Amino acid sequence: MPPILNAQKISRRFGAEPLFEGISFAVHDGDRIGLIGPNGAGKSTLLAVLGSELEPDEGEIAFRKRASVGYVRQISEFAPGATVRGVIEAAMARAAVPEREREQRLRETLGRAGFAENPTDGVAMNAEAASLSGGWRKRLAIAQALVIQPDLLLLDEPTNHLDIEGIEWLESLLQTANFAFIVISHDRYFLESVAAEIVELNRIYADGLLRVQGSYSKFLEAREAWVEWQQRAQEALRNRVRTEIEWLRRGPKARATKARARIHAANAMIAQLAESESRSRTATAGISFDATDRQSRRLIEMDGVSVTLGGREILRNVSFALNKGMKLGLVGRNGSGKTTLLRAMTGEIPVSAGNVIRAPSLRIVYFSQMRELDASLTLRRALAPHSDSVVYQDRVLHVASYASRFLFTGEQLNQPVGRLSGGERARVLIARLMLQPADVLILDEPTNDLDIPTLEILEEALLEFSGALVLVTHDRYLLDRVTNAVLGLDGQGSAELFADYMQWEQWRAERDEPGRGDEEKKDRQPAEQVSAPKSARKKLSYLEQREYDSIEERIDAADASLRAARERLEDPAVVIDANALTEALVKMEAAQSEHDAVYQRWAELTEKIGG
Numbered sequence: 340m341p342p343i344l345n346a347q348k349i350s351r352r353f354g355a356e357p358l359f360e361g362i363s364f365a366v367h368d369g370d371r372i373g374l375i376g377p378n379g380a381g382k383s384t385l386l387a388v389l390g391s392e393l394e395p396d397e398g399e400i401a402f403r404k405r406a407s408v409g410y411v412r413q414i415s416e417f418a419p420g421a422t423v424r425g426v427i428e429a430a431m432a433r434a435a436v437p438e439r440e441r442e443q444r445l446r447e448t449l450g451r452a453g454f455a456e457n458p459t460d461g462v463a464m465n466a467e468a469a470s471l472s473g474g475w476r477k478r479l480a481i482a483q484a485l486v487i488q489p490d491l492l493l494l495d496e497p498t499n500h501l502d503i504e505g506i507e508w509l510e511s512l513l514q515t516a517n518f519a520f521i522v523i524s525h526d527r528y529f530l531e532s533v534a535a536e537i538v539e540l541n542r543i544y545a546d547g548l549l550r551v552q553g554s555y556s557k558f559l560e561a562r563e564a565w566v567e568w569q570q571r572a573q574e575a576l577r578n579r580v581r582t583e584i585e586w587l588r589r590g591p592k593a594r595a596t597k598a599r600a601r602i603h604a605a606n607a608m609i610a611q612l613a614e615s616e617s618r619s620r621t622a623t624a625g626i627s628f629d630a631t632d633r634q635s636r637r638l639i640e641m642d643g644v645s646v647t648l649g650g651r652e653i654l655r656n657v658s659f660a661l662n663k664g665m666k667l668g669l670v671g672r673n674g675s676g677k678t679t680l681l682r683a684m685t686g687e688i689p690v691s692a693g694n695v696i697r698a699p700s701l702r703i704v705y706f707s708q709m710r711e712l713d714a715s716l717t718l719r720r721a722l723a724p725h726s727d728s729v730v731y732q733d734r735v736l737h738v739a740s741y742a743s744r745f746l747f748t749g750e751q752l753n754q755p756v757g758r759l760s761g762g763e764r765a766r767v768l769i770a771r772l773m774l775q776p777a778d779v780l781i782l783d784e785p786t787n788d789l790d791i792p793t794l795e796i797l798e799e800a801l802l803e804f805s806g807a808l809v810l811v812t813h814d815r816y817l818l819d820r821v822t823n824a825v826l827g828l829d830g831q832g833s834a835e836l837f838a839d840y841m842q843w844e845q846w847r848a849e850r851d852e853p854g855r856g857d858e859e860k861k862d863r864q865p866a867e868q869v870s871a872p873k874s875a876r877k878k879l880s881y882l883e884q885r886e887y888d889s890i891e892e893r894i895d896a897a898d899a900s901l902r903a904a905r906e907r908l909e910d911p912a913v914v915i916d917a918n919a920l921t922e923a924l925v926k927m928e929a930a931q932s933e934h935d936a937v938y939q940r941w942a943e944l945t946e947k948i949g950g
Contacts (some may be wrong), residue, residue: 342367342377343519344389349398351384356412358384359540361398362547366491370519373555374921378790380540382523383413389521406491407434409518410486413495415476417468422553423454423479424464427486429814430840434487441461444486452482469865473500474673483508492520498529499787502673503813525791528815530555546829607918624778631776631806636662638779638807639684641691642705645832646676646683655832656693660777666801666808668818668840671828677811680828681781685838686810704777708783712764714757721756721767729774745770761788769797779807786814887944894941897934904930 342365350360358381365374376382387393389400390410402408427445428442436444453475471479477500484492498506506529509796513520513533521538524530530537537558541548551561567878599701639661646654653676661684663668671679684690684697685703712721723729723738723823730743739749745766750760756767765788772780780801794817801808802820812818818825818840825837827846904927913919 340368343403343405345401346389347399347401349385349388349395349400351381351388351393351396352735353381353384359542359547363398364538364548364550366519366521368490370521371513371516371533371535372519372521373530373537374521374523374540375525375530375537375791376540377792378760378788379423380542381608382540385540386410386493386495386521386523387674399812403490404578407489408485409487409489409492411480411484411492411494411497413499413523415473415480415500417476417479419467419469422465423449423462423471426483428488430483436487442799443569444488448482448486451485453508454477454479454482472673474505474549475503477501478505478508481512489518492516492518494520494522496525496788497524498524498526498813501813502813503670504672506813506815516874523887525789525794526557526814526816526853527791546737571802630779631702633778633806634661634700635697638663638698638701640696641684641693642696644683644690644695645692646679646688648679648688652691652832654683654828654834657834658693658834659826661807661809663778663807664805665824666810666822668822668825669809669811669828670818670843671841672830675830676826676832677828678783680826680834681783681809681811685781698778701779702775703773703779703781704772704781706768706772706782712756712767714755716756717753718756718759719752722770730937731774741770762790762793765789766793777806780804781809783811784819785810786812790943794796831901886940890937890941890944893937897930897937901930901934 344366346365347363348361350362351358358379362385374382374386384393387410388395390408391400392410421429425443427449428441431441449455449464455461455466456464462471468476468479477497481494481497486493497509501509506526510532511527513522522533531554534555536553537551537555539558539562540547541549549562549565550593551558551654553561637660641660642658644654644657645652657680669680671677679688683690685705686695686697719727719738719742722742727738728735729738729741730736738753742749742752747763747766756764759767765785769785782801785797789797794814798817798820801810808821810818812824822840824842825833825843827837827843828834835846837846904923907913908923908927910923913923
């Protein structure tokens with residue numbers, strides 16, 4: 340069967356600059372393609388060209404006869420007044436879906452996306468589409484593309500604005516899809532989960548792209564092999580060019596046919612090397628965050644904090660402490676109160692009950708997901724409001740030099756930031772944050788619109804940051820790699836602390852596992868709906884239960900350690916050796932202290948469960 344889509348030598352320019360040139364590839368039934376590349380490579384433009392939203396400047400695109408293509412844009416917008424049902428009905432009308440099929444197809448498609456007539460959990464079909472949250476608008480946009488039953492689905496950054504549950508829903512949908520798709524994403528876990536082929540759009544490749552069959556991890560291996568091959572090929576070409584230049588310097592007589600041919604070949608080789616080296620040059624953003632020299636350990640403590648907004652209790656009795664060096668991930672579905680918790684931590688909103696205790700003169704730097712940037716400001720004034728210099732790490736830098744760390748050119752300094760791409764605006768905000776030393780760095784969805792190379796640099800910067808970090812992100816790879824604690828919000832006001840992201844994932848899977856007892860089902864209801872007697876309720880937190888499950892092993896280890904220390908102390912050879920005796924006494928004290936602590940903790944946990 341012919342391919343669904345066949346693109347041949349397509350090019351597209353932005354002004355005088357080419358975004359991509361001479362791109363060719365085909366999409367067949369069942370293809371599951373992840374499209375990646377650095378910001379500015381033209382990924383969204385390429386997808387729009389493939390989806391017939393834009394015309395290529397050069398080249399041709401051929402579609403299989405009667406093939407249908409669905410297209411999910413990066414920004415999901417709907418007309419004022421249009422309902423969820425209305426959006427889907429209009430999509431089916433445009434696709435000329437037979438009338439007799441429409442109602443069933445609408446219900447099936449919206450049901451899979453979480454919409455219902457009278458939902459107990461989700462969104463109603465008669466809700467106004469434009470008033471939905473970003474995550475639900477994205478679900479609706481995907482449903483709008485799916486309802487026409489496309490042969491090929493094009494998705495531009497579909498995980499933006501989805502919470503982790505939404506991303507997992509989309510993963511499941513794409514894993515079982517009976518259509519081909521191309522998805523642009525910088526979410527590496529998502530790519531690993533759904534893509535069977537990776538295409539990187541990048542000027543460093545002679546063909547403009549690198550296409551690798553297999554998962555994202557397989558792509559990384561293949562790209563590393565390509566880089567090594569490219570380096571060897573360039574070195575071999577340099578050696579040949581060096582030889583030809585030496586020959587040219589000897590002044591060969593161009594009258595001879597062979598000499599003329601060699602001169603032409605030498606010039607072509609020199610041009611080939613220059614072009615190869617030009618393509619190979621890549622720049623990366625220089626991201627790092629400065630911590631203050633504050634010595635105090637405890638920075639923020641939340642003690643029994645509750646927050647009520649608009650008559651609704653968003654947070655209830657939340658307690659935890661944020662210490663220096665702590666990298667806390669904040670997780671939970673959209674609307675569970677993550678941003679509210681951040682605003683309560685900073686003092687931006689008052690708490691209804693409890694206390695937020697902040698260290699004196701605490702310096703908090705906050706990256707908001709709202710991305711507050713005055714679109715009319717030039718890049719120069721966005722980075723340096725009052726002069727042409729910035730102070731970074733106690734050094735005065737010209738704004739052009741500082742901007743170049745974030746891959747901005749001198750020509751862009753006088754452009755309004757409103758003309759920058761989403762990824763470029765994100766880099767501007769990060770650049771502004773880096774000018775402020777912080778005790779606590781709060782990042783609310785910083786990864787939206789950032790490409791994978793910039794994400795990797797951001798990860799390293801966060802790992803090196805010596806202050807406290809609070810991170811809200813749907814990027815599970817970033818959460819897993821950077822955080823050393825996770826606070827999970829259950830969407831009903833409560834929060835629970837976990838050792839890492841994977842432990843929270845395990846807890847969530849166990850809690851939501853079908854067939855669980857009535858007790859755990861009640862745990863998922865708001866507190867006022869749970870009527871079980873106190874004695875029947877789970878009294879240990881998830882972390883405490885894990886600790887209790889392994890306490891016997893710790894007791895056995897502490898007993899063994901104390902026994903060994905006592906035997907060492909009773910050894911006649913040790914008793915007569917002053918140095919050995921001193922060392923044995925120190926070890927004995929340490930073993931006794933650990934032994935006492937383990938038994939005390941065992942007693943506390945046993946008492947808590949009434950045992």
